[in-house]
Amino acid sequence: MPLPDDEHWVLSYYRMSEINGSLFFGRLARALKPSPIQHDLTRHFADEAQHAWYWTDCLERLGSPPIKLSDAYQDQYLEAAGLPVNMMEILAITLVFERRVINQYARHLAVPGVRPEVKETIDRIMADERWHVQWVRDALTGMEDRYGKDTIAETLQRFKEADREVYAKTLAEHEERLGFLLRSKEEST
Amino acid sequence: MSAPAAEEVMARIAEVLGIPDSRVRPEVPLADLVGESYPLVEMAIELQDDYDVIFTQADLSAVSTVGDLVELVRSRA
Numbered sequence: 454m455p456l457p458d459d460e461h462w463v464l465s466y467y468r469m470s471e472i473n474g475s476l477f478f479g480r481l482a483r484a485l486k487p488s489p490i491q492h493d494l495t496r497h498f499a500d501e502a503q504h505a506w507y508w509t510d511c512l513e514r515l516g517s518p519p520i521k522l523s524d525a526y527q528d529q530y531l532e533a534a535g536l537p538v539n540m541m542e543i544l545a546i547t548l549v550f551e552r553r554v555i556n557q558y559a560r561h562l563a564v565p566g567v568r569p570e571v572k573e574t575i576d577r578i579m580a581d582e583r584w585h586v587q588w589v590r591d592a593l594t595g596m597e598d599r600y601g602k603d604t605i606a607e608t609l610q611r612f613k614e615a616d617r618e619v620y621a622k623t624l625a626e627h628e629e630r631l632g633f634l635l636r637s638k639e640e641s642t
Numbered sequence: 643m644s645a646p647a648a649e650e651v652m653a654r655i656a657e658v659l660g661i662p663d664s665r666v667r668p669e670v671p672l673a674d675l676v677g678e679s680y681p682l683v684e685m686a687i688e689l690q691d692d693y694d695v696i697f698t699q700a701d702l703s704a705v706s707t708v709g710d711l712v713e714l715v716r717s718r719a
Contacts, residue, residue: 539698
């Protein structure tokens with residue numbers, strides 16, 4: 454039996470966000486000269502592509518092939534926070550975004566009766582997401598001499614505020630579709 | 643690091659964007675060459691990596707033409 458529309462849309466949205474992340478990091482990985490950041494960014498790019506595949510496979514196993522969606526979560530970041538214009542800003546927005554992803558997937562795992570296929574997919578992704586947060590945080594620490602510790606902290610704060618704004622906007626726009634996730638949070642509190 | 647020649651930076655911009663050198667002239671608005679946000683980010687990162695410089699949002703906000711961008715690179719290098 455195919456998935457309910459809401460769940461079908463949410464899982465397809467996750468897939469699209471992973472694809473967009475992969476394409477973004479792939480372009481950056483191609484642009485950078487050899488360095489530790491080039492190394493880790495390339496692995497990050499490959500992980501995001503793999504995650505998009507995990508969601509594609511998961512959706513197909515659940516009898517509901519991915520919906521083609523035109524927008525993804527990341528697109529709204531640029532509107533809210535402005536374009537990241539240097540490597541430090543890109544890593545700062547990535548750190549904020551990765552934390553949001555972990556939070557969102559954890560929220561999904563808390564849905565009562567979460568499907569085994571979905572749980573398995575999120576569990577596989579979460580193992581990578583923890584590494585993503587770690588390498589980006591370490592890279593930002595390594596940039597303190599070049600960009601300034603205060604500038605990095607201010608940039609992180611700016612993107613955190615944008616993230617809160619975008620997440621609230623996304624919840625408001627897709628309230629009906631995300632209802633099953635929101636209700637699970639209310640039930641657990 | 644001494645400032646790179648303007649011609650060199652313009653040639654690099656053309657290479658990064660994958661367009662003919664002849665389209666990258668100082669008076670050309672960047673918006674005519676880069677229609678989307680992501681290629682602009684990619685180009686900014688590549689130029690900073692190539693010339694070991696840092697751009698800020700304020701820097702790029704003040705840039706509207708190829709010539710502005712070339713001068714920004716040259717002034718920081």
